Amino acid sequence: MVDVLPSILVVDDEPRSLESIERILSDSFEVHLAANVDEAEAILQREWIQVLLCDQRMPEMSGVEFTEKVRSEYPDIIRMIISGYTDSEDIIDAINKGGIYQYITKPWHPDELISKLNNAIELFRLQRENERLAVELKLKPDTLEQALIEKRQALKSRYDWDAGIVRSPDSCMNAICDTIRTVAAFDVNVLLMGESGTGKELCARALHYNSLRQDKVFVAENCGALPDELLESELFGHKRGAFTGAIEDRVGLFELANGGTIFLDEIGDTSPAFQVKLLRVLQENEIRPLGSNTRKPIDVRVIAATNRNLAEDVKNGKFRQDLYYRLATFEIELPPLRERKQDIAPLAIALLNEAMDQLGKRVKGISEEALRCFENYRWPGNVREMQNEIKRMLVLGQKDYLGSELVSPHILHATPEEEEADMALLTSIDGSLKQRIEKLEARIIKETLIRLRWNKTQASQELGLSRVGLRNKLERYGLERNDNIESIEETVA
Template structure:
């Protein structure tokens, strides 16, 4: 039996099957089928952990097939891959077939591989939970103690000291002080800040710092779903309430009873849904779609937005009464560009996390790489840094050090105050004559090229179309002739949260 997890890929296009098999072959025991009957035979004869099925199959749709898989092999992780993003297909897939992920074409190889690796972890967690359930029956007191310890560890992982990574003089210190003061009190909190600033992490810290910390914490991205599906997800629905509602569905508010509901991107909900949400917050009760009866729920609501809701209220796009219901306390999270002192410790923490997720070890980030990262404004905030470090880790040497040459070009070319995106603002920051401004841009490009080539002047000159003598002359002109790679640094000890 193969030690690799087994995945079954089903697609009637032979080239698509071959392409996916090539990508996954090193990490999975890949079984493929171009017909539903062949797929069923493989499932009957093999221990399959994941099924990845194309939605448009000749015999039946992928959702119909995975609905059958759910009935016969309920433990198998079910995923759909399709070039079509029809909302009804997505709803049917979630409700009827219990789809774990809906992957759209064209897919990126690295993202597909990462998604499937995460699915494998989910499968393992399911098996562990089954074993834990058996242990609970055999030894209730021991299982209770295990669960208590896990919850305590989770609470520590998301507390205000260890959970929110920052430097000694960070602007986040004031934010954490506010969150710590607010957490014990059962009031709604509105977290405001640009995308990627860590609003979900702050929400978790609020929950685990509250009296509700040992109750559920559930999340819904309100901007990702249409009204009908959002209402079903939050409030639940009854069987037959709409096409595809084949069984009763418990909404997140009911699941979180006694705990916390985190409504991310609350500024994206439509005016019509705002009315329904306001009623729930006012009355403390929900009514599932298709039901005539209401149910009382006791939840704390934490909302987050990257919009200025004050402006939205003034413009008439967001209800003032809902705003005041949500904004019991308003906490604004600063952009990463305003947290320059946090960048080194954040980078190290994100690298630790990426190494655990991807199973690859390196010695750390070079000081030169960290210095380049500190010069960049990070318009995508922490999420952008997370993606950049993950890319560096994938492309970097096993057990080696991640140098500045692995950083993206736009980061290497950045100077203090630069904004990513339109190059005009960067040019506007340059002073002097046209010749002076062109010279400064040229110096940036030369320095970036040298860093990428690990300060190999022959390679840099070749890429720039210069002779070594010509490059040396420009280095002297711009004061770069004595610039050397900064000494390597060893990473500080410590864990990631």
């Protein structure tokens, strides 16, 4: 049985905005569009919606007011606000009244929006699972307790440095996994450094689930996504009336994570004022919620992450030196995907398995030619970008394997390092004119054939060759289509 796509309702009074969001999300989600609140309510009555993505500024009702209404009538739906305005009072109202999961500001990046929606879908699934487990707990607690133990073991295995972090036998990640193995057992703060999408949160979870705190809570917060007041409220909590919109007490993430681990992502984007408050918490191991005079002791391991060079920011006065040393008891730097060429094939297969489970669609593997295209690309978005590309290919694929004809054009046309070397040969003083021309000709023919899905008739027409002439050149240069499949049968067995 094929699972249906996750269902999302987008409410926005701007037609262009609706069209743009639908175009971006339609490959991964079942998207329902509403231009006003009445249309949205009609959809909610007849469709099973998992996530609501609502514009804040609408003529008949604000996004906060509508999410507040949805919260009372459809409490299971994950609610998100999207807005071109960053007024802190709007954000606070959205969090407290509408109970929103995310407040997304315009302009948004497609990959980031898809990632946040996927997280929302996962939260919806976990809520439903939690409700089911709560019912089972009342009926058969002994059985459920054993199931919970098994789930914990599976979770630990998922983030094990040997199994959870996918890599090849000769990967440069092996040394990092060895470091995780060593550091995880010691209760020290860790600073993870690397570009966005390199797997910093995955490593943070591996550190937690292989530590002495593995049976306690792991919580995460993106510190660069919220203004200071909201970030303080999220991390340290607040009392009712502490600020405009604080209509009830709120427990902060540090208190929730007491005894466990807190992951502070994008720590380098925090303001100097917040850095001072965080330093005090780390120095004294206690928090004071906003609006409260009472301090609460905490026992939390802090794992921070950044895509910035914090050491350089310290020199430039952009980041506090004392906080840096508090966070960076141990530093781990994660390499970008372009420096992990040998990991691309196993990563692609692992991500394909995840995509098949999420989308309910099965294939047998990925062609070697598609993987070569992956290896030739620099992946500026790293693993997250590859994850989205494979989902896209899986949705579009009509065969038993994912071939190069499904690869996005900007990846398909990427210049591999070997061909860059060939181009260097063309402009160097070494090699004859004939050798240089032949290398260039072979490259042009190969790129044309891949772009045209190896349709030799079209390729010969575009290149101005006869079919016989093209065939002769393919034989001369040893060019042939490689449709061997990188099998995933062992992986999914």
